[in-house]
Amino acid sequence: MRTRVKICGLTQVEDARQIAQAGADSIGLVFYAPSPRAVSIEQARLICESLPAFVTVTALFVDEQASRIEQVLQQLPIDLLQFHGDESASFCRQFGRPYIKALRIRPGLDLLQQAGHYHDARGLLCDAYKPGVPGGTGETFDWQLLDCDLPLPIILAGGLNAENILQAISTVRPHAVDVSGGVEAAKGVKDMNLVQRFIDEVARADRI
Numbered sequence: 001m002r003t004r005v006k007i008c009g010l011t012q013v014e015d016a017r018q019i020a021q022a023g024a025d026s027i028g029l030v031f032y033a034p035s036p037r038a039v040s041i042e043q044a045r046l047i048c049e050s051l052p053a054f055v056t057v058t059a060l061f062v063d064e065q066a067s068r069i070e071q072v073l074q075q076l077p078i079d080l081l082q083f084h085g086d087e088s089a090s091f092c093r094q095f096g097r098p099y100i101k102a103l104r105i106r107p108g109l110d111l112l113q114q115a116g117h118y119h120d121a122r123g124l125l126c127d128a129y130k131p132g133v134p135g136g137t138g139e140t141f142d143w144q145l146l147d148c149d150l151p152l153p154i155i156l157a158g159g160l161n162a163e164n165i166l167q168a169i170s171t172v173r174p175h176a177v178d179v180s181g182g183v184e185a186a187k188g189v190k191d192m193n194l195v196q197r198f199i200d201e202v203a204r205a206d207r208i
Helices: 013-022 041-049 066-075 089-093 111-117 165-172 192-207
Strands: 004-008 026-030 056-061 080-083 099-105 124-128 154-156 176-179 184-186
Touching: 004 056, 004 192, 013 026, 013 041, 013 192, 026 041, 041 066, 056 066, 080 089, 089 099, 099 111, 111 124, 154 165, 165 176, 165 192
Parallel strands: 004 026, 004 176, 026 056, 056 080, 080 099, 099 124, 124 154, 154 176
Antiparallel strands: none
């Protein structure tokens, strides 16, 4: 099965156009003010309008107020919600939209238990653990920690780039991969050469 690719942390319209042309399946928009990749609703609207059909839009939140999430959903064509904080399953599902839940992977985390809590999620996004940081660390984690038969699709994140993605996919065989900093020229500004190399390497991993 083909590994899906999400490019996260977009802030520019032209990046979105080129990333879609490069073959990404989804883009990620960050609605978390402390992030250098955060976008306003107006920025996000322009990015969404630039996308062709069949490229989905994922909205990322970190312990956000429900009213703010509803505001984003009312004004933007969001396909998928991504929760990157300590949100409960009941919080995640209250919006009536497909969602994925990010988990920061570390020894001792019971992935099967987490999959049970978020049983209606469309997948579990597995990211690196760093105390006090909800994501976007640019660091990898021990992929062997994912060596279990989870009932939900795995979306692999955390420090991925064109140099390590082949090994990452060969080790984990995830449903999808999620990259941000590994394909950037600067925070929130994508390097299209790196994006294309990343997508090409994902395709190469799928052929092995």
